[in-house]
Amino acid sequence: MAILLFADHDNGTLSEQTAKALTAALQIGPEVDILIAGKGAAPAAEAAAQLTGVRSVLLAESDALEHRLAEASAALIVGLAAGYDTVLAPATTTGKNVLPRVAALLDVMQISEITEVVSADTFKRPIYAGNAIEVVQSTEAKKVLTVRTAGFAAAAAGAAAAPIKAVEAGTEGAELSSFLENMLSSSDRPELSSAKIIVSGGRALGSEEKFREVINPVADKLGAAVGASRAAVDAGYAPNDFQVGQTGKVVAPDLYVACGISGAIQHLAGMKDSKIIVAINTDEDAPIFQVADYGLVGDLFDVLPELERQL
Amino acid sequence: MKVLVPVKRVVDYNVKIRVKADGTGVDLANVKMSMNPFDEIAVEEAIRLKEAGKADEVIVVSIGPAQAQDVLRTALAMGADRAILITTECPVEPLTVAKLLKAVAAQEEPGLVILGKQAIDDDSNQTGQMLAALLGWSQGTFASALELGEGRAKVTREVDGGLQAIEIALPAIVTADLRLNEPRYASLPNIMKAKKKPLDQKSAEDFGVSTAPRLKVLRVEEPAARAAGVKVGSVGELLDKLKTEAGVI
Numbered sequence A: 001m002a003i004l005l006f007a008d009h010d011n012g013t014l015s016e017q018t019a020k021a022l023t024a025a026l027q028i029g030p031e032v033d034i035l036i037a038g039k040g041a042a043p044a045a046e047a048a049a050q051l052t053g054v055r056s057v058l059l060a061e062s063d064a065l066e067h068r069l070a071e072a073s074a075a076l077i078v079g080l081a082a083g084y085d086t087v088l089a090p091a092t093t094t095g096k097n098v099l100p101r102v103a104a105l106l107d108v109m110q111i112s113e114i115t116e117v118v119s120a121d122t123f124k125r126p127i128y129a130g131n132a133i134e135v136v137q138s139t140e141a142k143k144v145l146t147v148r149t150a151g152f153a154a155a156a157a158g159a160a161a162a163p164i165k166a167v168e169a170g171t172e173g174a175e176l177s178s179f180l181e182n183m184l185s186s187s188d189r190p191e192l193s194s195a196k197i198i199v200s201g202g203r204a205l206g207s208e209e210k211f212r213e214v215i216n217p218v219a220d221k222l223g224a225a226v227g228a229s230r231a232a233v234d235a236g237y238a239p240n241d242f243q244v245g246q247t248g249k250v251v252a253p254d255l256y257v258a259c260g261i262s263g264a265i266q267h268l269a270g271m272k273d274s275k276i277i278v279a280i281n282t283d284e285d286a287p288i289f290q291v292a293d294y295g296l297v298g299d300l301f302d303v304l305p306e307l308e309r310q311l
Numbered sequence B: 001m002k003v004l005v006p007v008k009r010v011v012d013y014n015v016k017i018r019v020k021a022d023g024t025g026v027d028l029a030n031v032k033m034s035m036n037p038f039d040e041i042a043v044e045e046a047i048r049l050k051e052a053g054k055a056d057e058v059i060v061v062s063i064g065p066a067q068a069q070d071v072l073r074t075a076l077a078m079g080a081d082r083a084i085l086i087t088t089e090c091p092v093e094p095l096t097v098a099k100l101l102k103a104v105a106a107q108e109e110p111g112l113v114i115l116g117k118q119a120i121d122d123d124s125n126q127t128g129q130m131l132a133a134l135l136g137w138s139q140g141t142f143a144s145a146l147e148l149g150e151g152r153a154k155v156t157r158e159v160d161g162g163l164q165a166i167e168i169a170l171p172a173i174v175t176a177d178l179r180l181n182e183p184r185y186a187s188l189p190n191i192m193k194a195k196k197k198p199l200d201q202k203s204a205e206d207f208g209v210s211t212a213p214r215l216k217v218l219r220v221e222e223p224a225a226r227a228a229g230v231k232v233g234s235v236g237e238l239l240d241k242l243k244t245e246a247g248v249i
């Protein structure tokens, strides 16, 4: 019953999503190996080896794997798959890119974005933007899964380190694609997917400048990450990686503050499992109030500066 | 170069669906159905490539019930040249769809296949990647920009940390994210013209692909409901509740 967890990392650091996916993996079975595919990725491998419950860490390094592009990564995983019954990854953009390719090469159906492990072969996953939950069983010889990490606590780092084994990186698939550049948003704020508090802005913000002027000071006071609706991202008020929703990031912080966001199904899909939801909206009938624990009917351009002052 | 665009008929994105009381699935009786929004973006991108002289023909293909003709007609009205409908009795899984599309690709020999990144009904986000695997092609998923070059394409992808640019060898699979383009509406004259465009009907059996599902859906449940909240009258009251009642700040 061995399980292979394809890790999310950036060579230098292991993402917290990997630790969360490990929790899901350990609910499926006890023998979990973490695969670090990368280049200069020893730091990520060492961090993975520290996680409690890991049997061993496999480290595969090559130029082609440096950015974990799908073709080379999938070929690597398929080459290792014989030793495993289950292959899984956190449902990050890397996991979502690579694992379906692995599943098809293994001729099995993937189960995407599981939110609960019912048993080693049965899982819950949201469908229709989270408006229904499917309980689905796989009788495939191998199970390929991605894990929606918002619902799983991160496995802790323990005292003893698991062994790190180098594995052959291979060259298959490398000729199909190459990395050009990353244009990543840089910020000192916490990451959206692991933040305890998120302040999100919608179309009502009106411009990039106002988004920054009004949302950021409140987020900074709260030590919060900043999120956005699709409308705000489409309009260029916030970068794409801020988008929360069915087709953006799925988050479940302790506190989610939705400012000038109407509460479309697609947005709710990304945040309705937050512990506490606050909605600030001029329209008292906005659907966002149906999921809000605390609703404040008012103009966000008055409310947010006031909130910042009182914090 | 031919561009192949698979399109799926799904529940319209504005519909709030209901789970059937007996837990066997989602109630789709008399619900508005439309083209999957991501597929509209894929169709639009293919048409723009043709308009820019970079593609010769745009072929749309749908796998599903006979009514999937409607979404194919919509794509034809937007500007696709011809359509293929592969009818199946029951809903099919992404792996099956990918196998059928592989068979279509073998016949049509497209230089590029553009798909939506996910269907908004099953939210699987698998088909494009699976098709790329089965064909042994490169994949540029979650694309927000696409530039075709000689034998290669540059794809800008929406990733968790921002954007990533990659270069992929053609033929390739590209999956469309929300910001790749804004799809056009079909004009009335184009809707009329689309009725005369060729629509080829096939069945899954014609391709020798089994449509039997691999996964077993044991039941479909209602998601956990949130308890009703309260309205607060002021910022002061809000902060007080967050501190003392909710304990989150």
Ligand SMILES: Cc1cc2nc3c(=O)[nH]c(=O)nc-3n(C[C@H](O)[C@H](O)[C@H](O)COP(=O)(O)OP(=O)(O)OC[C@H]3O[C@@H](n4cnc5c(N)ncnc54)[C@H](O)[C@@H]3O)c2cc1C
Binding pocket: A201, A202, A203, A204, A228, A229, A230, A231, A232, A243, A244, A245, A246, A247, A248, A249, A259, A260, A261, A262, A263, A264, A265, A266, A267, A270, A280, A281, A282, A283, A286, A298, A299, A300, A301, B013, B037, B038, B120, B178
């Ligand atoms: C395929 C597909 C995928 C999608 N994926 C996502 C997704 O992942 N995430 C997502 O968010 N959306 C997604 N959407 C879009 C979604 O349907 C909505 O269009 C979007 O969420 C609306 O954003 P909004 O709430 O900011 O804007 P609007 O719906 O326009 O709402 C603006 C709100 O601001 C309020 N307001 C206006 N002025 C003020 C003020 N001064 N103070 C306070 N409140 C004010 C208004 O009352 C209104 O409620 C998707 C749509 C499709 C079709």
